Amino acid sequence: MIKDLNSDQWFTGGQIAKDVASLRQHFINLKVRQSDLALVCLDNSAVYPVITQAFFEMGIIEHPVAATTPIAQLQSEFNEHEYALVVVKEELAAQITNDSKLERTSIHLTTEDNLAVFINTKLVSDREIENPTEPGEEDLALILNTSGTTGKPKRVGLTHRILNNAAHHDIESHELTEDDTTMIVMPMFHINAQVISTLSTRLSCGKIVIAQKFSASRFWQQVADNGVTWVSVVPTIISILLINDKANLIYSQLRDQIHMRFVRSSSFSLPENKFIAFQDKFDTQILEGYGMTETSSQCTINPFNAQKIGSAGKAFGTELAILVNGKYETNDTEIGEIVVRGDHVISSYIDPQPTSFQDGWFLTGDLGYLDEDGYLFVKGRSKDMINRGGEKVAPAEVQSILSQLDFIEEVAVIGMPDDLYGEAVTAVIKPKDSMADHDEMEQKLFDYAQFNLAKFEQPTQVYFVEDFPRNPTGKILRPKLKDELLSVSAGK
Structure with missing residues (x-):
């Protein structure tokens, strides 16, 4: 069973199956075929897993993106790749007008009154209607974006086999049964909600409760009302629950x-004081783990009865090593690059990235070490990605958008420490006019970012500098810039 908290309604397995069948027939009538691409931009709701299941059964490759994606960014994504379908929320559907390719259709479902589905007429117009064939294990099921350092997101292709393996590892490591009920508060376009929460619960025959978004003031009421037994979150949510007066009451x-x-909890480690405070105050165990899109969820998890605070736990269903001075170390290591391999780990990206793989290992770009008991401690990232409350932000991509503002001569986007989100997306601006009003420029930047960047990509901090620290070739020294800003902040 699945409950949509937005409509306060439970949907039975029979209703879900009926919706899946209706969607399948709708897609067949639209002449969509196996291996076609489908772009999905929706808020969290009960229809999300219905759409995903229909795609899985037909062999349609789903590419979900953030619900906050602006229409311009969505249109750019559609133009770059040959999508047969675009499924969007009504707010965006109304903005897709006068498009020569996209023709709107609608379908009524139990889980969604009027789902907007756009078909790429240019791609399907000459086709005949065909009944779908069952996809193979090695066929792609999902494409998810993960930010790289070049500014252009890497596209991660996950097969049916990889997703199935990952979900079963999650079931075993979390000891999930049909008696469990999970509540999804993370965005459903994410690997976390897609696999760890949704797919693993469906395969273990548990119940799913879906919130449109996390609400601290409603969290414990939702947990109590729906018999929720576990939730997957990021440390930011734990921190908010600790300090929110209404949540505590x-x-x-x-x-x-x-x-x-x-x-x-995953994404970054909780400070020990918050870890202990949450467990004591809410009488709920925290299991910290480590994973990423490329591994279709988790690589490590703290065992229920043998957790180490500050660690990401032990490898589960995964081979894990630390690359130190060219050697793959597996126990009591120095700090080096975390590398993984396993039946739930990709061996290539959709767009080739050969430097990310070596000797059968996936090079994560994260730094860490293994202690004498095999517990992983993540110490940072060798890449420039910003981790904002579990959302990965590519600085170069944000810089490219912001640099179009006419008052900016040069911009660097970095992650600054943030107690709540781990890192804050921070824009460091060298303005064209050093005498211009900083408050006015800052507001213009915030307004521009709101309409041109997804919410998690939007800077929340802005600094102005006369110039940047640079190396002899003129490249901005980002670590030194960060240190300088930290010194300025400390001196205030």
């Missing part, structure tokens, strides 16, 4: 009605 009132087995 409601928990104290509902304590006897809450039966959470655990909260799963």
Whole structure:
């Protein structure tokens, strides 16, 4: 069963199956075929897993993107690749007008009154209607974006086999059963919600409760009302729950009605004081883990009865090593690059990235070490990606957008420490006019970013500098820039 908290309605397995069948027939009538691409931009809702299941059964390759993606960015994505379908929320559907390729269709489902589906008429117009064939294990099922350092997101292709393997590792490591109910508060275009929460729960025959987004003031009421036994979150959510007065009040009132087995946390490690405070205050165990899109969810997880605070746990269903001075070390290592391989790990990107693979290992770009007991401690990233509350932001991509503002001579985007989100997306501006009003420029930047960047990509901090620290070739020294800004902040 699946519940949509937005409509406060449970949907049975029979209703879900009926919706999947209706969607399948709708796609068949639109002449969509196996291996066609489908671009999906939706808020969290019960229709999301329905769409995904219909795609899985037909062999259509789903490419979900953030619900906050601006229409211009969505249109650019569509133009770059041959998508047969575009499924979007009504707000965006209304903005797709006068398009010579995209023709809007709508379908009524139990889980969604009026789902907007656009068909690429240029691609399908000459086709005949065909009944779908069952996809193979090595066929692509999902394409997900993961940010790289070049500014252009890398496209990760996940096969049916990889997704199935990953979900079963999650089931075993989290000890999931049909008695479990998970609540999804993470965005459903993410690997976390796609596999760790949704797919693993479906395969273990549990129940799924879907929130459109995380709400601290509603969290414990939602947990109590729906018998939620576990939730996958990022450390930012744990920090918010600790300090939110309404959340704390409601928990104290509902304590006897809450039966959470655990909260799963990943992205960056919780400080020890917050880890202990959450477990003590809410009587709920935290399981910290480590994973990424390229591994179709987790690589490591802390065992239920043998956790180490500050670590990302032990490898599960994964071969894990630390690359130190050209050697693959597997125990009691120095700090080096984290490398992984396994039946849930990709061996290539859709767009070739040969430097990301070596000797059968995937090079994560993250730095860490393994202790004498095989627990992984993540110490940072060798890449420039910004980790904002679990969302990965490519600085070069944001810089490219912001540099179009006429008052900017040069811009660098970096991650600055943030107690709540881990890192804050920070724009460092060298203005064309050094005498221009900083407050006015800052507001113009925020306004521009709001309409041209996804919400998690939008800078929340802005600094102005006369120039940047550079190397002899003129390249900005990002670590030195960050250190300088930290010194300025400390001096305030």
